[in-house]
Amino acid sequence: MAIVFQEDSSITMSSDTDISLSSYDEDEGSKLIRKAREAPFVPIGMAGFAAIVGYGLYRLKSRGNTKMSVHLIHMRVAAQGFVVGAMTLGMGYSLYQEFWGKPKP
Numbered sequence: 001m002a003i004v005f006q007e008d009s010s011i012t013m014s015s016d017t018d019i020s021l022s023s024y025d026e027d028e029g030s031k032l033i034r035k036a037r038e039a040p041f042v043p044i045g046m047a048g049f050a051a052i053v054g055y056g057l058y059r060l061k062s063r064g065n066t067k068m069s070v071h072l073i074h075m076r077v078a079a080q081g082f083v084v085g086a087m088t089l090g091m092g093y094s095l096y097q098e099f100w101g102k103p104k105p
Contacts, residue, residue, distance in 0.1 A: 041090030048082040 036043045056075030063071045
């Protein structure tokens with residue numbers, strides 16, 4: 001819908017029927033691939049987070065005398081650190097592409 005101002009200061013509503021809804025037409029797999037190409041460090045952060053959580057669950061049975069709460073806090077800090085690091089690298093990469101990676105006219 002678009003609002004159209006006419007010369008006689010009346011307002012009419014027009015409906016745009018040719019709006020492309022291509023983002024709704026793609027399935028989950030193609031949307032994930034498109035988003036991964038736009039921001040490549042997001043899937044890296046997600047994979048690292050999953051790997052650290054998996055490693056933490058694997059090490060849970062052989063944690064020794066360490067309390068459960070301390071072990072879980074260490075795994076949470078490691079997972080969050082990996083995600084924040086991936087986000088920081090992603091921001092640096094996008095800044096490089098935007099400002100220094102473009103050829104100068």
